[in-house]
Amino acid sequence: MAEDTRIDKYLWAIRVFKTRSEATEACKGGKIRLNGHDVKPSRTIKAGDTISARKGPVTYTYKVIEAADKRMGAKIVPQYAENLTPQSELDKLKTPVETFFLKRDRGTGRPTKKERRQMDSLWDALSLEVPDDVADRFAAEFGFDDEMPDDEMPDDDSADIQ
Secondary structure, three states: OOOEHHHHHHHOOOOOOOHHHHHHHHHHHEEEEEEEEEEEOOOEOOOOEEEEEEEOEEEEEEEEEEOOOOOOOOOHHHHHHHEOOOOOHHHOOOOOOOOOOOOOOOOOOOOOHHHHHHHHHHHHHOOOOOHHHHHHHHHHOOOOOOOOOEEEHOOOOOOOOO
16 A cells, blocks of 8 residues: 555554554553564554564564554454464463452542551562553552662661651
């Protein structure tokens, strides 16, 4: 179809992303690799290139068969891109994501020491790898802050009581 097709436009055309702006943001965010290298959204693709797109926990891999610059129906996508995603990556979609939530009313402040220990023991008991975005949402919802590094912790001797 088109000879000089931008990678963001191609990923949108072969239906990897719902919108072209999502594809552009993925390129800018370092989630798209072309032949093993990070790319900018304006990078052009050609037949034979290998594209890796990380979406959530899965890294999808495609081989460019023919460049396309217009969005197409799902049935004709195989004429333009070959899906090389290994089964081990696709299995990540099927693994159950174990979630647990302790009952806490919103706005009640930080968890108590006992609640924190319960949450820590539950996290330690999980055998599945938790995606960063899920962990960040959980931390934000329960009000966890990053702990102070050891070099910023006040020493007991430094606190002079007057």
